[in-house]
Amino acid sequence: MDSLFETINKIINSPVWTLALYVLAFCVVVLWLALVLWTYKDARKRIEDPVVVAVAVLTSLVLPFMGTVVYAILRPAEYLAEVRERELEVRAMEQELQIMRACPSCGELIKPEYVACPNCRRTLRTTCPSCERVQEPSWKLCPYCGYDPRTRRVPPPVDAVPEFHAVEGRE
Numbered sequence: 001m002d003s004l005f006e007t008i009n010k011i012i013n014s015p016v017w018t019l020a021l022y023v024l025a026f027c028v029v030v031l032w033l034a035l036v037l038w039t040y041k042d043a044r045k046r047i048e049d050p051v052v053v054a055v056a057v058l059t060s061l062v063l064p065f066m067g068t069v070v071y072a073i074l075r076p077a078e079y080l081a082e083v084r085e086r087e088l089e090v091r092a093m094e095q096e097l098q099i100m101r102a103c104p105s106c107g108e109l110i111k112p113e114y115v116a117c118p119n120c121r122r123t124l125r126t127t128c129p130s131c132e133r134v135q136e137p138s139w140k141l142c143p144y145c146g147y148d149p150r151t152r153r154v155p156p157p158v159d160a161v162p163e164f165h166a167v168e169g170r171e
């Protein structure tokens, strides 16, 4: 018993033990400061308000370890960059929806190039009976082949060259 007690006493009083305590204390302090730095870097990526970032860093500094743990529990789940990216995606989707129109019959979303509604089969735009290209509702005749719905025929081809001659002749 006595010898064991003496041994413990010797270890505690030895310079090696003192050195070990100092090294341990140094490591704890380094870890604490590293956690404060980590809190600062992490909070800046997640929190926009600089005051809230300062509060998080101060908590981590004043309450060693515990403050960082509390911050890690309460911090926003998403990075600011992720939030911004999602907002951009939502905006892009909204724009796409605005470009799309609703089918007058069933309300299905219709892309501008659709000729018919894929849901209720309603014809949305006609195609030219002559050249089969898609026609805008406002067109009075097919600008591609000249088909006229009133006369129901394609006018005979006109020679475009004399018109250019006429323009030249006027000058």
Ligand SMILES: [Zn+2]
Binding pocket: 103, 104, 105, 106, 107, 108, 117, 118, 119, 120, 121, 122
């Ligand atoms: Zn429809």
Ligand SMILES: [Zn+2]
Binding pocket: 128, 129, 130, 131, 132, 133, 142, 143, 144, 145, 146, 147
């Ligand atoms: Zn046509």
